[in-house]
Amino acid sequence: MATLVPTRRKTPADTRITAKILDKIKRLISTGAVAPGEKFPPERELAKEFGVNRASLRQALKVLEIMGVLTQRVGDGTYLSASAESTLKEPLDFLVLLDDLSHHELMETRMIVEPELAARAAQRATAEDLIGLRKAIVAMEHCRTNQERLDADLAFHECIFRASGNRICHLLFRVIHRNLLTSMSQLSTRVKLDRPLAFHKQIYAAIQERNSEEARRRMLDHLADAKLLLTSTTK
Numbered sequence: 533m534a535t536l537v538p539t540r541r542k543t544p545a546d547t548r549i550t551a552k553i554l555d556k557i558k559r560l561i562s563t564g565a566v567a568p569g570e571k572f573p574p575e576r577e578l579a580k581e582f583g584v585n586r587a588s589l590r591q592a593l594k595v596l597e598i599m600g601v602l603t604q605r606v607g608d609g610t611y612l613s614a615s616a617e618s619t620l621k622e623p624l625d626f627l628v629l630l631d632d633l634s635h636h637e638l639m640e641t642r643m644i645v646e647p648e649l650a651a652r653a654a655q656r657a658t659a660e661d662l663i664g665l666r667k668a669i670v671a672m673e674h675c676r677t678n679q680e681r682l683d684a685d686l687a688f689h690e691c692i693f694r695a696s697g698n699r700i701c702h703l704l705f706r707v708i709h710r711n712l713l714t715s716m717s718q719l720s721t722r723v724k725l726d727r728p729l730a731f732h733k734q735i736y737a738a739i740q741e742r743n744s745e746e747a748r749r750r751m752l753d754h755l756a757d758a759k760l761l762l763t764s765t766t767k
Contacts, residue, residue, distance in 0.1 A: 553592035556582050572610040638708050639762055643755045650735060650751035651744040653695035661695035665736050672729050688732050
């Protein structure tokens with residue numbers, strides 16, 4: 533059985549360094565040193581300019597990528613997104629905190645938040661939201677690789693967060709699910725496709741029928757099952 537490798541817990545000093553780097557990058561963007569669509573200087577140059585190590589810099593870049601401020605292109609570099617300026621008007625403190633939570637804490641948060649958001653999605657989902665949910669289900673049905681399966685899984689849950697109409701929760705989704713990617717990837721190789729797919733179809737049906745209570749219950753069942761599987765990988 534696969535075992536998750538525990539990561540080193542960040543210290544208050546680590547968090548302060550990350551916040552410091554975020555502030556410096558934010559200043560670079562606000563002063564126009566890097567414009568939307570432009571490529572950032574290489575990590576080596578940025579680390580030297582900021583007086584930090586590259587590991588700390590990468591951690592800060594991850595936070596900004598989660599927010600949609602930056603786009604990482606494999607083999608090419610880091611680019612500033614078009615929406616960066618408006619996004620950076622929001623506080624970054626809670627993202628620094630969330631970037632250091634354990635898998636247990638993240639799953640617990642999902643079980644508190646996502647059932648209620650599924651219920652709200654049943655009330656608020658637009659025709660476009662329903663199409664997005666259906667597309668994610670179809671994508672999961674036809675996936676050929678583990679990565680495609682994981683992408684479809686994440687797309688389904690993100691559609692629900694978006695359909696709930698709460699922008700803060702939508703941003704929260706991106707932080708939580710990125711931190712769970714490793715464990716989700718391990719689980720997806722060990723669990724038959726029809727297991728999460730069945731849950732997704734039940735949740736979708738409840739949202740489509742505007743049945744908030746059913747959507748809430750089905751999502752809670754889905755996450756309880758995922759939590760049980762996640763726990764089994766750490767034993």
